[in-house]
Amino acid sequence: MESVNEIKEQLSARSRTATLDELANEGRKRVRLIRAEHIAQMVSEAVHAAVEESGLLDRDAVDALVEKSRAEFRTVLREREQELEVARENEAQLEASERDFEALQARFQALTQELALANSELQAVQDELETARREAQSAAEAQPAVPADVMRSMIQELAEVKASVAQQPPSGQESAPGGADLTAAFDKLAGALNDRLDSFGKKMGISAAVGGDAPVDLGSVFESGGDADLESNMDNIKVKQKAAGGIAANLAKLKKLKGGG
């Protein structure tokens, strides 16, 4: 087969192609045909004959040599085909990697756009917040700043005035309705001040007013865990004691200062 291909190639290299019309124009009405396989066979026989006549190799050795050459050729052909197959596979993988890369690039582009969008939205929100802060600040500045403790003292004074008005003996019929009106006005004012105080507290994050004089009981801190359940040997331990000078004179001086004797 290989020699036939070679013959064909050689024939192609050394021949020309002509159409039947061209041959007819050349005056050829009939041409002789021969197949490339026959030519290859003729060449092979010629080579065999030439080798036999040379006496260098007998026919069997020639046949063996030819067969060996054919086997080597087939091996080389197989290897080349395998290499071609590997090359085709690598090319396919490369194409697949290129496709994946393109997909990732597209994804990256999309995410970059999303990030840019999110950043712009964040900036917009921050701008809004800043605007709101400025507005709140200017609103607070526009109102007269009244500290909470001043308001508390105002409420207390109102309560005292209200109490003193309530305690005044009625001087006449005409004053009674006026006194009630005054009390009602004080109540209304105190209520408005209380509301204002609450709104201060809410702005500062305090949800309820704390009673100023009521002591805060943190006793529950010591209730969890149950001290009584703690095992210890403290009952059997004596603490270190120091003696110190008495306080009788201190107490006497203090009593004198306070006017108690």
Place this chain on the structure above:
Amino acid sequence: MTTQDDIHSDIDQTTETAIGLGKGLDVGTANLAAAVQNDEGGITVNVERNAFLDIPSDVYSKNMLTKLKVPYVVHNGKLVVIGEAAFELANVFGRETRRPMADGLVSPSEQDALPMMKMIIQKILGEPQEPGENCYFCVPAESLDVDNNVVYHQGLFESMINKLGYKAHAINEAHAVVFSELAENDFTGIGLSFGGGMANACIAYKSIPCLSFSVARGGDWIDKNVSHVLGVPRSKATAIKERGIDIRDPKSREEEAVAIYYRSLISYVLENIKSRFESGQNMPSFSEPIDIACAGGTSMVGGFIEVFREEFSKIDFPIPVGKIFRSEEALTAVAKGCLVAAAIGEE
């Protein structure tokens, strides 16, 4: 440990008195002290170190501690040694004690130490002589140099002491020094309490406190810095400080470190007091020089009052000052002052 140099003379205590009601409690960063009047006309002060140390719990350790009369509590599966024994054990093993209080206030990082402190306070206060007996406990003033707040600290101890059956009242720590040490001066003058976490100051006129404040440096600040420069545990630095040195005449590299930081502390306190007084807010004016009384465990080191006078002479104090002295009973003066307040409240 207390030296006898230039001790302020005590008032005549021959006046007999029955055992009076009322107890005083010094809630200190380093030490807890409870004062009560005794039947001999004097006062008894129970003192315990405000520290603890946890060790692994096993039967052997527990038995050993019991035999050695070392106070302990079993808490969260560990043996917790309490008080002075914790300090000694820490020094033996080269460990640091845990402190329920820091910088004069309840430590935010040792919240689970509160039951330990309650046990110590219960131990040193004992049972009230009658339900609702007055117990005055000291609280520090707010600091000039750090942002702190005593509301939680005060509320915590009020609740704790009320739960023990007393009626708790808070009094400024330096004001208690005025009650204890300035009776001869009609309770007029400046009381200074040098404690473990803070130095408190109170200027009073006829027992009324005019101005109170604190600075957040005390004995612990000295221990921390000495520990840092010498590369020893803080408990070791405390032991060096308390073993009876004289800061005017340090004898070793360790004592020298202590002396340096003591002088720095005193100078810092005086500068802050001076600038606060110079600020002029709520400042009383005195026609005659007033005395300064120092107290507190940190003032007990040898040579303290001499160094104090040296540093005082370097600054131009805005108020005329007469005598500067240290209490004869510096460690218990605050508790004694609290007792005075409690006793007068009972009458």
